[in-house]
Amino acid sequence: MANLRGGDLSRLRQLNSLTAIRALRGAGPLTLSALAERTGLSRPSMKEVADELMELGWVEEVPPSPGTMGRPARRYRFRADSGCLVGIDIGGHNVRAALSDLDGEILAETRQPVLPGAPLEERLAAIDRAVSGCLALSGRSAADLWTVAVGTTGVLTPEGRVTFSAAIPAWTGLDLAGKLREMFSCQVLIENDSRLAALAEARRGAAQGARNVVFLHVGRRMGTGLIIDGKVHRGFGAAAGEIVMLPEARWYDAPEHLNGCEVVPEGTAPEDAAGYTLAAARDGDPVALAAVDRYVDDLAVGTAAMVLVLDPQMVVLGGGFSRSADVLLAPLRERLERACMRMPEVRASTLGDECVVMGAIDYAADHLSRELFTSDAPLAPMR
The missing domain is CATH 3.30.420.40 (ATPase, nucleotide binding domain)
Structure with a gap:
């Protein structure tokens, strides 16, 4: 808590209110005692804070559950709705x-x-x-x-x-x-x-708990997102991670290895072509497997560069192609092991198209x- 001088009572109330809101946000209804324990405040002080937050409209008292016997403890919740x-x-x-x-x-x-x-x-x-x-x-x-x-x-x-x-x-x-x-x-x-x-993978998905992450957003277009020290890294001009713009990384045209594979039937919609190649590779088709190898060769160039610069805890394969992580992850790991001084953990997205x-x-x-x-x-x- 911030250093306070004598007379800073309004500042103290402000900090106590914010501490209470942080404790309630994302939690189920809490009793006054549980809330006091989480915030480190005394129960009487917590009661004053709760009353003030209810007056401001941020918190409300939750009615007791039907059938509750005796005098139930008061419970409070953040009004997220x-x-x-x-x-x-x-x-x-x-x-x-x-x-x-x-x-x-x-x-x-x-x-x-x-x-x-x-x-x-x-x-x-x-x-x-x-x-x-x-x-x-x-x-x-x-x-x-x-x-x-x-x-x-x-x-x-x-x-x-x-x-x-x-x-x-x-x-x-x-x-x-x-x-x-x-x-x-x-x-x-x-x-x-x-x-x-x-950000979503770090909060809700495959990278929960990881502080340094390279996210590969792979699909019809290629992109990356970087988590450094637990925060999304944008860079000075909000252009961090745009490795697709570097021709030597070979990312811009990499999806064409899958889209233009000979196994894709004529007339297949462009948005379905890569999926057809990946499915054929999963079934062991040698032509499709060769196309996947060429794609992963290109994917690994930019990924290895980012791993060598950032030394991340984890690389997450996400985006539309992550549905075929069973086909892509093993060859990607193998290529990164060749190129990287320290091999990060490599995982598939758990959020898919929702990320x-x-x-x-x-x-x-x-x-x-x-x-x-x-x-x-x-x-x-x-x-």
């Missing part, structure tokens, strides 16, 4: 959205298909439909939204402008943050999709914590 967060994953072929409470507990999810070459207004309309679908499924309205966090493919500036996007040509040069703030009246946050995917939208929710929840629940400003009444 008083507002909503939305996470959006804007990809080349789909727009996914998820809606959560203020603690990041998912309440609804939707998906809207969209073509890579779709006009800008059509993609924006798909975003609107995806969010509206979540609101309808959860019985909420746009007035309940506190924060919308968006993950998208492409190179972004810190201000939310897309400087380059190969997957969504209409994105390049677009002030995406500005467009989305015209659509939503709440706070809008923009981040690269691979970074949000890395970006889950990361967007976590990003929004983190922003809420920084904005409202820090010691820099007095705790205001819940809006």
